[in-house]
Structures are given as C-alpha cells and as structure tokens.
Amino acid sequence: MTTPTSFLAAPSSALDIPETPDLERMRRETGARLRSAMADRGVDALILLGNNSVVYATGVSWPLGDAGLSYVERPVAVVLADDPHPHLFLPFREGASSESGLPADHLHGPVYLEFDEGVENFARVVEDLVPAAAVVAVDELTGAMRRAQPRLFRSGRPADAAQIVGAAKLIKTPDELSCIRTACRITDAAIVDVQAALAPGIRQIDLSAGFTRRAFELGAMASMLEPIWQVMPKNKADGVWTTHGDLALPLLTTERELAVGDVLWTDVSITFQGYCSDFGRTWVVGEEPTPRQHAQYHKWREIMDAVLDVTRGGATAAELGRTATKANGGTRPWLPHFYLGHGIGVNAAETPMIGTDLGDEFDENFVLEPGMVLVLEPVVWEDGTGGYRSEEVIVITEEGHIRLTDYPYHPYGER
Amino acid sequence: MATEVLADHRALRAGRRERALAQMEKHDLDVLVLGRQANVRYVSGTPQLWVAGTRPFGPTCVVIRETGAIHLLSTWDEGVPDDIPHENLYGISWNPMNTISVLKGIDGASTAKRVGTDALSPGFAQLLPMAFPNAELVDGELAMRAARRIKTAEEVAALREAIRVAEVGLAAAVAELRPGISEKTLAGVLLEAMAAGGVSTPVTQDAAWVTSRDHPWRRASADGRVQAGDLVAFSSGVLDGGYAGEVGRTWPVGKLDGAADLYRRWNALWGRLYQGCRPGAPAIDLLAAYQAAGEELPPMPIARGLGLGFDPPVVSQHLPATAAEERLEPGMVLAVTGYVWQSGVGAVFGREAVLITSDGPEILTSSAFASVAVGS
8 A cells, every 4th residue: 555655845935945855755755646646547557668757756867868879778667556665677877876765676677678578578577566457557668568568568558657657746845846946056057157158259059068068067967958049030030931930949059150139049958866957048149138129028027927926826827828918918928839838847848838739728727736846938029129038937835936046137137 | 060950961861761661661561650859860851959868759750651751740940851841840739639630631641551650658559540540550660770770871971970079078078087076077078078069969968987896887986076096987979960979988097906907808808899790790799708708798788789879789688689689780880888897996998889891890989098097
C-alpha cells in the first residue's frame, strides 16, 4: 500500500521556499505524489523511459544529452504503487552522482530497450518486479518493446504513463520550487554578462557561447535548449513565411552579426538538479529604444500586471487568458502556435498551457492551485517596433503569487 | 554554420532519402511517421530546434513511399528545403486531435496498409488508427536504422566537420585543466569553445569528470573539483548539421604514480580494438578485444554508430547476441571507446571516431593524447 506522506504545505511567501533543496525529501514527496496519481487511475506499475519522467520519478539528475544518443544510453525507471523507492536502470555516468539515494537492490545496470536482446533482458527483471495481473502504464514504446508487448505487459495493453506523471508534476513541493528558483538565479546571473557583451558586430552564436560558459561556471547542470537570440523583423510582412501568417518563434541562432537597432527576442533555459529555468527578455542592440518601442514595453507591462492581478489559487487558465486579451484591446497577446503561459519543472514547458489549441473548454476547466509554477510570456507587436516579449516565472499561492525572478527589463522600461 | 538557417544541401538530402525509401520498400512500409529528431532530419533535411534529452513521441514528419512526399511539422519555412512545399508544412500543435486531423488529410493516408512509426506512446497508439484507418501500425525504426547505418560520402564529410568542432572543444578544455578547477567549469569551457566554433548543440554536456581511484566507473569528486594527481576524463561531442561528432581523452593533473602504466594498457587495448574495426568483422570482435587485452569490459557501450544520433551497431557487454549477429561494413562510422582502470590510480578513457572502409579502418579523430603531465 502507499505509504501515507504528509506534504509540506504549499508556500504562501518566498520565505517558505527552502534556500537549499533537501533532495532526499524532494524525492520522497514527488514519489508519494506519483504513487497517489497512480492510485487515482488504478495503475499498479509505471515503466518510464522519457528522460524528464525518470528525473521526476527517481530524483536522479544528470546533464541531459542530445536526443539521438539519449535513446540508446538512457536511464529507465520502474515505479511500483506499493514501494516507496523506484527501481532505476542506469547507464554509465548518467545519474551516477545521485544514485546513493536509492537502496542497492533498486539500482540496476543499464538496459538497451532499442534492441530485442535488451528488451528480453529487461522483461526478465520486470517479470520479477511486477505481478502478472498488475495494471501497467508506460510513457514510450520502442520498436523492440512493441515486439515484446505480451511479455512486458502481461495484463494487456499498457496505459499512458505521461498522463500520470503529468498529473503528479502539476503541484511542486517546496524543494522543487527551490530547485527551480536556483536554476532561475543561475540563469539570471549568467545573462548579466551576456547582456553586457551585447554590441554591434557580436555574433548571435557568441552570445550562446558566453551564456553557456557562465551558466556552467555558476553551477548549471545542463543547457535545456540551444539559446535563442532572434532578430525580429521590422514588419510582420517582412518575417519568414509561417503556416498561420503571424510571427515565427523561435528561429535558430546562427553566426549572423548583430547590427545597431536589431531587436532581439531572447529565450534560454538551463537545469539545476534536473529542474529547469526559463528566461526571456527583449533587447535592442547598440542604441536606446525609441519612444514607440518603450510604448511596446509599457503595453506588455499593462498586460502582465493585469494578468498577475487575477493570478491566484482558484483562478482558471481561461480567466488569465481573457484578462490578457482584454488588456491588449481584444486581441490575444501571444502567438497562435504558443500560449500566454506554461508550466515548468523537470520540463522547460509542461502543463498547464494557457491559450493553446487545446481549446477554451480545457482552459475553463483548468483551475490553478497553490504550488503550481507558471511562466507567463505575453507578446505585443506593432509593425516598425520589433515588438516586445518577456517572461515571468511565478509560483501560485492562495492569495496570489510569488515571483521567482527579478531580472530587469533594461533597456526598456523608462522613457 | 552560416549566417542564415539553411536546409541540408541537395546531395546530402537526396542520398539519405533514397536510402530511406529503399528501406521502406524492403520493410514493406507505405508510410513512415517519424518523431525522433535524427530521423526527421535524415528524411527532411531541415534543421530543427535542439532541446536536451529524449522527447515524447509525436508525429513530426510523415513520408509517403508511393510519391516520396514529405510532410513536416514546422510552423515556418526557414531551413525547409524547396522540395517540401508550403502545403506540406503543418504547425506546432498542443492538441493531438488537431495533429491527427492533419495526418488524415495527407494524400495516401487513407489507403496505406502498413504504417511504421519510429517509437510510439500509448496515446498515439490509440489515435493514429484514426488517421490511417486501413493500416497496420508497425515498427518503423528498424527501417530507419537500416538506412542510417551506412553513411553516404556526403554524410562522412558532415561527420568529419562535426568531429573537427568536437576536437576544438576538447582542446580548449584540456588547456584549462589545473588543480582547483571544477568539472562544470571545464564543461563550460568546452561548450563555449564549440559554440564559438559555430555549433551550440552538444551531443553530451557531461563533458569532464575526475575518474575514481576506488571504483571502476563512479564519480570520484564529491565537490566536483580537480586536484593534483587526478586523472580527468573529457568527453566532447557536438551535433553539427545534425551529425554527432565525438572524441574522448583523459589527461593527468601533475605527476601520478601508475599513470604511465595505465596509458600503456590503454594503448595496448586500443591496438586490439583498431584491429577489430575491419570490414566484414563481427562486431563482437570488439568485445573480444577487451578480453584479449586482459581488460574488464566497461559498463558503457564500447562502440556505437555515429551519425544523426545513435546508429547500429551498438556494442555492449549487455548485448552480446546482438554484437555477434552484427557485421562491420564499409561506410559505417563508429565511436569506439577504450576504457582501462587501476585501483588507486583512476581510469583512462579514450574515444575515437572510426570510419570503416573496404581497405580497413580510418581514424577520423586526431586530438592529442596525454604524453606528459599537465598543470601542477
């Protein structure tokens, strides 16, 4: 049976977030959340392959690598409803620094689920761990796993583990919040040097180089996406072709040299103990923003303030979206392929997502709860200005929210 | 890298697509639905945003065998080659039902009999039959793997360039090696140098570590700092133009007793591994090379294919039957790892990129090896 666990209360102020995360407590509490989500859906065992899900379920973290290699050399977790400790199958190095948190009999050698022989080996262990009648959920099936389905999933077709992990991840424990906040602090500190280096003639890729170096020096575990320093077009019509006719974002970084007056939309993310930061600001290269550009920022500020005003436990995602749209004069202040905001945790973007093609009903039914973390990222655009986009990372509380970042909006903000 | 985002050049794209279509025919696949970045790049020739770690399966690219048409998830056309027209692009979606309705509308979806996917989630296992109502859903990764396994000449050229950038990163990090520096700073230096060299997409970010004197492969350093007398391993990998270039080396910090002998053991092992990289040789010869050298097999694969991500063969002590069936062939590019450990000294780890040619192995990596102690 599930071990009863008393969760630390959701924080009501920044003081309730520990300065340093207690990783052992974090794993215990996220584990309890995960098993409770399993119980809600009647699932007895989870088999997790996705890097982020394994981080969440086991508490191990490692510098994530490229997807291609990660398919063959990846940790795999098996979570049982009646066992407080997950089973972990570790390849060389990955997660090695955190492995001590688990009992020795829950640590296994690497498994290679891309290959029939690897699945065969894995199935033998699973047969011992998971009773034949157990309801099993899995997040990904490799080709070799599909060929071995009757052996791996003896009680029938597996359920979708992504839903279960997604439900557990929604509300963060105070230690998870501490990890996210530290990731954001490392990011903000690294960005200070990047912004200082911003000048005409520097290449986009040099900003990536400087950021990565500094972030690692400051304790980042990994970069989560290739850093984005997108030069915005003067007018929407000058931008690259898109399926929806609106702006493209994010466009990839190149060796392009930045020029005076370029407006950059930036986006970077790193991890600390497996938890992600998010950073986005708008910058102008080599000159002060024009009055029209400042006005873009002020419009963005109005929208952000209006949204933050209604953001609290009990508010719906739809309420935030409507408020943003109203503050923007009736037009949605976000790009059609994205959202007003998204959750963040072991994934750089996770549920809830506000204002996507999941539709109004999804947003109306999604109620914010204390302990959820949101990245709000409204976008404003007026031809001739390069627009404005910045991101705020907040924790939902009963009464409102706690900001996890305080990076300035320079060179925007003052007239 | 250039100053704009460009599609992979025509010859590279054409050679890969031909191989992919041939494998679709061989595996009797009418349609491929691909979600893995490597496969999507292989058939589409389009650079895509790099995100760390595995991604959940989602239909990112659809290949129709009969017409050769490619449909691609891309909200914009930057970097998309002109042989994928605008009407074949579909935008980012968060609602799987919207993705399914796009797939449903693709010419050839309704009549397809066999549809291969390169991975699958339980969710898409339920939804995909709505887009392909007359099809059996099967594994498509085997077909893609067979296509990726042998490199075209253009691919080998791309791999050489990726390896060059990885070696620039390695050299920068080795130059900074000294007592007191942290493993993370070394990783930062390495990644910085690769980005300054034009590529901000690493294969690995676990770039430097102090090898343990007490355990064959665990991490040594509790605080992540390098000390005099350590053997420090460097693993440099970059994804350049989608291709994974990798190189690994180990450098001592100052003088340490026993290091010279360990490097000699590594050299002896490498000699045997090199011998194993002959065209026609069974991949299991590489496992045998460790035994013949009297070295314990390390926990990581000692060889795996280099290309867009991982390719066959993957040679590991945990997959002996797979290695016994697999034969090395001209056109394969392997990352081959030599790993030796001595209690009380540490480990020497070295990884070389090897092209199998009909004349024998060609080593693509050329980074210096430690011959004298550095730092102090």
